[in-house]
Amino acid sequence: MKYHSIAIDGPAASGKSTVAKELAKKLDYIYIDTGAMYRATTYKALSIGVDLSNPYAYSFLDTTEFVFKFGELFMDGVNMTVLNRRKEVSDNVSLVASHVPVRNKLVMLQQNIAKQNNVVMDGRDIGTVVLKNADVKYFMVASVEVRAERRLEELKKYGTNFTLHELMDDIKRRDDYDSSREYNPLKQANDAILIDTSEISIKEAVALIYNKFKSKLKGESYNGN
Numbered sequence: 413m414k415y416h417s418i419a420i421d422g423p424a425a426s427g428k429s430t431v432a433k434e435l436a437k438k439l440d441y442i443y444i445d446t447g448a449m450y451r452a453t454t455y456k457a458l459s460i461g462v463d464l465s466n467p468y469a470y471s472f473l474d475t476t477e478f479v480f481k482f483g484e485l486f487m488d489g490v491n492m493t494v495l496n497r498r499k500e501v502s503d504n505v506s507l508v509a510s511h512v513p514v515r516n517k518l519v520m521l522q523q524n525i526a527k528q529n530n531v532v533m534d535g536r537d538i539g540t541v542v543l544k545n546a547d548v549k550y551f552m553v554a555s556v557e558v559r560a561e562r563r564l565e566e567l568k569k570y571g572t573n574f575t576l577h578e579l580m581d582d583i584k585r586r587d588d589y590d591s592s593r594e595y596n597p598l599k600q601a602n603d604a605i606l607i608d609t610s611e612i613s614i615k616e617a618v619a620l621i622y623n624k625f626k627s628k629l630k631g632e633s634y635n636g637n
């Protein structure tokens with residue numbers, strides 16, 4: 413059986429996860445938040461107390477279980493949604509995500525999930541590395557101000573106290589780090605469509621991707637695939 417996939421990449425807080433979640437719900441696909449896997453890895457590395465700057469300190473990933481249920485990540489049976497939003501996780505996740513062994517391991521896990529399920533996956537390297545053959549690929553951007561405001565609203569739900577300025581600084585710092593890392597940086601795939609969510613609403617972005625995806629699938633069935 414052929415499984416379908418939608419790849420959504422973009423910088424921090426560009427609206428990817430809200431759009432991806434909504435799409436997954438509409439399509440009854442599994443939503444895979446790959447950023448949550450890098451965050452959970454960071455959380456575990458901090459808990460164990462390994463040297464975060466050592467790319468080979470992450471062998472614990474070989475015995476770590478990642479499961480997505482109802483759009484949320486469970487690591488070793490623990491729901492990571494709130495833990496992943498901790499400041500020390502946000503402060504260190506870009507460093508952890510820059511290590512080749514970490515990326516190779518998590519990319520393999522993500523590809524395995526997509527081999528056995530219909531997925532909407534979001535991250536930084538989904539269209540370029542993880543799901544090069546995704547049915548449709550999108551790259552979402554938005555101004556730093558719009559993104560920081562969105563993140564502030566989201567974090568309020570978890571009772572975390574950040575100011576708008578702190579969030580703007582965090583977003584800019586992670587954008588720089590994620591786009592300039594050597595291995596699989598944040599980059600728009602050649603065949604990805606650009607969406608600026610400072611210009612259109614999240615709802616419009618969902619409708620746009622949904623329609624494009626549906627017409628792609630229809631085209632495939634007309635061709636007898």
Ligand code: DC
Pocket residue numbers: 424425446447448450451505506509510534535536537538586590
């Ligand atoms: O989407 P997010 O902000 O939760 O992602 C957290 C960090 O993980 C982000 O700063 C970069 C990294 N990341 C990555 O390198 N590759 C991905 N596919 C997803 C996230």
